[in-house]
Amino acid sequence: MAPPIRFSQLSQRTGDPPISYFMRQAVENPNLISLAAGLVDMExxxxxxxxxxLDALLxxxxxxxxALQYGTTQGLLELRQALLRHLCRLEHCTPMELNLTADDVVITTGSQQLLYILSEALLDPGDVVITAAPSYFVYHGVLxxxxxxxLGVSxxxxxxxxxxxxxxxxxLTPxxxxxxxxxxxxxxxENPTGAILSVPRRQHLLELVQRYSTEHRILVVEDAAYRELRYEGEDWPSIKRFDPNNEFVALIMTFSKPWAPGIKIGYGFLPRDLMPAVLRIKGNHDFGSAxxxxxxxxxxxxxxxxxxxxxQLVAHYRRKRDVLLExxxxxxxxSWGITWWRPRGGLYVWVVGxxxxxxxxxxxxxxxxIQEGVLYVPGEFCYPPGMQHVPRHEMRLSFGLAKIDELREGVRRLARALAHCI
Ligand SMILES: Cc1ncc(COP(=O)(O)O)c(C=O)c1O
Incomplete structure (x- = not known):
């Protein structure tokens, strides 16, 4: 027999994503209503x-x-220009007010790739990253x-x-x-809680990174994957909007949620001196997305x-959110003492027992x-790795994938399971 493969340290540090268990359950049990999957609605x-x-193009x-030839590592210039206009429409401002040009925009294979590349560009083993706890667990896997x-902050x-x-x-020590x-x-x-960072906290966050960036710059990686799925309330300015010199915030967005994950196009607006390293690493990954x-x-x-x-999407998901909440x-x-947060956008409801x-x-x-035929994501999966005293009484429900009539039935099944365990 051949001797064992000797894997890299990175490979040994890389765990199985917890979510793969849920993907498997959903595939193996077609009658299961998945309130777990963070997928978008097929319809x-x-x-x-x-x-x-594509017809017109081809x-x-x-x-x-x-279009069928290789593109550039940074992405199609006309699309980068259009993405900057898109951001400025969302922010109600000019590119100059953000100190951004199309050269500060990069197009990636989903926003996940940009999260990965940024982390490769910035982090050595032992470096420290702070995230909310709970937060987007796939990024925790990358870290x-x-x-x-x-380090998690509540x-x-x-x-x-x-x-x-x-x-x-x-x-923190020096x-x-x-x-x-x-x-x-x-x-x-936020994935998983549905929380939206308040404007005073956006400002405070930026003030803190500026204050603590003495020897080197601490960067805010702002993941705005769900920004455009807004069902009520104002569209608040991004954290990037409070960084007028384009120095402290890397803003990451994606077409996966507001358009289609199957095209796997993400994009980012980066501080100018961060871009060259990102492009060198992306060059090694794939020298350009599709x-x-x-x-x-x-x-x-x-x-x-x-x-x-x-x-149209916003109207559809608003209705689905309301059905789930109702x-x-x-x-x-x-009397069960279970509460939940009312999200103003996104795809998730955070339930606390x-x-x-x-x-x-x-x-x-x-x-x-699972016996009753419904699946949720245990809240503990969404906490940063290595955190002590992880809460075990929470869950993430999603109204993304399940159809409207399945949402109600899914919650009915969940209630039956809860009644059994209370
Ligand atoms: C918060 C957040 N960021 C990033 C992503 C990555 O999405 P994509 O790579 O499809 O753009 C996801 C996907 O679920 C997400 O929930």
Whole structure:
């Protein structure tokens, strides 16, 4: 027999993503209603728009040839220009007010790739990253894989608690501070809690990174994946908006949620001196994301199809959110002591049980829920790796994938499982 493969340290640090268990369950049990999957609603996917755009692209030979050739590492210039205009529309400002040009925009294979590349560009094993606890667990996996030390800061419905962050920063030793490189924040309708970071906290966060960036710059990685899925309330300015010199914030966005994950196009607005390192590393990864879909996305933005689609999507998901929230109120009696946060956007509802609850993978509730035919994400999966005293009484529900009538039935099944375990 051949001797064993000797894997790299990075490979050994890289754990199985916890979510793969749920993907498997969903595939193996077709009758299961998944309130776990963070996937978008199949019915909303812009099939017709994509077909028309690809048709138009591929029937014009010169455009087709350009789109089918390799593109550039940074991404199609016209699309980068359109993305900057798109951001400025969201922010109600000019590119100059953000100190951004198309040279500060990079297009990646999903925002996940940009999160990965930024982390590779900034982090050595042992470097420190601060995130909200709980937060987007796939990024926690990246950080663990790269050997970063992740420190969690608690949050509430206003997002990451910057008072707590300030206390944590004050407690760090000079050697820890010298290794603090990144503060990662999902600034709109956080995955998993649905929280939106309040404007005073956005300002406070920026003030803190500026204050603590003495020897080196501490960067805010602002993940705005869900920004455009806004169902109520104002569209608050990004954290980037409070960084007028474009120095402290790398803003990351994606078309996966507001358009289609299948095109896997993400993009970022980066401080100017961060871009060259990101492009060198992206050059090694793939020297450019799929060119054909970049051309198609450009057309969607220019023709207005994208804006129209987002409008319809928002109405659809708002309705689904309301159905889920109404079902929770209907099926979970107040005497159970279970509460939930009302998200103003995004795809998730964060449910908090009494402290005695165990929603975890080895607890009775999850097994019972699967028997009843419903799946949720145990809250403990969403806490940073290595954190002590991880709460086990929370869960993430998503109204993304399940159909409207399945949402109500899913909550009914969940209530049956809960009733059994209470
Ligand atoms: C908060 C957050 N950031 C980033 C991503 C990555 O998405 P993509 O790589 O498809 O753009 C996701 C996907 O679920 C997410 O929830």
């Amino acid at each position: 909303t996917l812009p099939v017709e728009e994509m077909r028309a755009s 029937t014009a030979p010169d455009r087709a040839q350009k 663990q894989s790269l050997g970063a030390r992740v 949050g509430d419905e206003q997002g990451l608690n910057t008072q707590e962050l300030e206390k944590l920063l004050a407690r 050697s820890e501070l010298s290794r603090l490189k990144v503060i990662y924040v999902v600034s709109y309708y 060119n054909l879909v970049q051309h198609a996305m450009l057309e969607m933005l220019e023709s207005g199809a994208y804006a129209r689609h987002v409008q 079902a929770l109120a209907e099926f979970l009696p107040p 009494p402290k005695t609850f165990d929603t975890g993978p080895s607890g009775p509730l999850l097994q019972r829920a």
